[in-house]
Amino acid sequence: MFSPPLRGGSPLPLDGAAALHYAVCTMHRSWIEIDLNTLADNISSARAALRRETEIMFVVKANAYGHGLGPITQHAVEAGVRWFAVAYLHEALMVRKHATAADILIMGAVEPEDIPVLLEHRITSIVVSEEHGQRLAEAAREHRVVLPVHLKIDTGMGRLGVPWADAAAIFRSLDTMGGLEIRGLCSHFATVEPGQPERAGVQIQRFEDAVRNIEGASGSRLFKHISSSRAILYHEEWDLDAVRPGIALYGYGTDDTSMRFKTRPLLQWKTSVIQVKSVPAGFPVGYYSTYVTREPTDIAVIAVGYADGYHRALSNRGHVLIHGCRRPVVGRVSMNWVTVDAGRDHDVQAGDEVVLMGEQGRQTIWADELAQICRTIPYEILVGIDPMAVRKYE
Numbered sequence: 001m002f003s004p005p006l007r008g009g010s011p012l013p014l015d016g017a018a019a020l021h022y023a024v025c026t027m028h029r030s031w032i033e034i035d036l037n038t039l040a041d042n043i044s045s046a047r048a049a050l051r052r053e054t055e056i057m058f059v060v061k062a063n064a065y066g067h068g069l070g071p072i073t074q075h076a077v078e079a080g081v082r083w084f085a086v087a088y089l090h091e092a093l094m095v096r097k098h099a100t101a102a103d104i105l106i107m108g109a110v111e112p113e114d115i116p117v118l119l120e121h122r123i124t125s126i127v128v129s130e131e132h133g134q135r136l137a138e139a140a141r142e143h144r145v146v147l148p149v150h151l152k153i154d155t156g157m158g159r160l161g162v163p164w165a166d167a168a169a170i171f172r173s174l175d176t177m178g179g180l181e182i183r184g185l186c187s188h189f190a191t192v193e194p195g196q197p198e199r200a201g202v203q204i205q206r207f208e209d210a211v212r213n214i215e216g217a218s219g220s221r222l223f224k225h226i227s228s229s230r231a232i233l234y235h236e237e238w239d240l241d242a243v244r245p246g247i248a249l250y251g252y253g254t255d256d257t258s259m260r261f262k263t264r265p266l267l268q269w270k271t272s273v274i275q276v277k278s279v280p281a282g283f284p285v286g287y288y289s290t291y292v293t294r295e296p297t298d299i300a301v302i303a304v305g306y307a308d309g310y311h312r313a314l315s316n317r318g319h320v321l322i323h324g325c326r327r328p329v330v331g332r333v334s335m336n337w338v339t340v341d342a343g344r345d346h347d348v349q350a351g352d353e354v355v356l357m358g359e360q361g362r363q364t365i366w367a368d369e370l371a372q373i374c375r376t377i378p379y380e381i382l383v384g385i386d387p388m389a390v391r392k393y394e
Ligand SMILES: Cc1ncc(COP(=O)(O)O)c(C=O)c1O
Pocket: 059, 107, 188, 227, 228, 229, 230, 244, 245, 246, 247, 248
């Protein structure tokens, strides 16, 4: 049993999860704020750019790109989204909890033993190879059920999917063996760059050829989707029956003015100052003393580190916002704490709010800025934020 100190009016003895929650909320550590109105705006912007018949299949894998799968799914449903895509079965089951009527697609390879759960929860999965399809079909026949699937066609991504040239033959074989109902066909672009249209052009050509052969031979019209954010933003003609946006709906990658719609980030990551110390010139800061002060200054220690997903590559390179000003990260980012040079001309105190990602005053720092410094992509920055960090939705 855990008895928290008399602070903030919570003197009750707590046990289990309640004690953990109390500790999480009262210790200095970073938290996340998510603006659900911005999510709704982003979905509306995308929706307005699409034809009415094209579904948005919102990609909410990896904990909705770090935004929190449950609340994001629930609010996306309220904003009119009817399809969701995830990587794994456990994610699909979480989506189902928050979107009882939605269609859900698992974009990874499910196993035959997953079939009863897939059917019970009305979840569609993809078939990634002929052998995968055969195993699923065989298990479905044994259970005397029919499993709805989409056939993934590898048109040049070189990842999951049946080879485009063999897609029609594999479709025919899987479609006639019993146990599967192939309702959809999908693929994924490796590159969509306005400067290199031929790369995605080759892929769409292969997809369209495979679709023509399959639909021509089977006589049935299938549900088709290929475009993720970048393709959606540049290529109206590839929208098909559904598009699969992820990052664009989380507010990234829509800066180019020639794109079809614009979105804004909704996730802010914040923490607080733990300690401020005045130090003289020539004072070494952090592991291996990689930063030495040039003049007398104040160092603010803030509650975040690489254990929370704040990359070590931001050592001596990143910035944070305190009182609306950009302050440089100085010294090495350590596991749980980061040191920031607050200068001398400030009134920064322990307890003050620090923006690691987000906006304060007129300043902004978003995941793409952090990604550039860390030589990665905003996706990795977003999904790398501690999944246990408290997420507040407003
Ligand atoms: C198969 C597939 N479709 C769609 C997406 C969404 O991509 P984006 O976030 O670039 O829109 C992903 C993301 O990884 C994916 O793997």
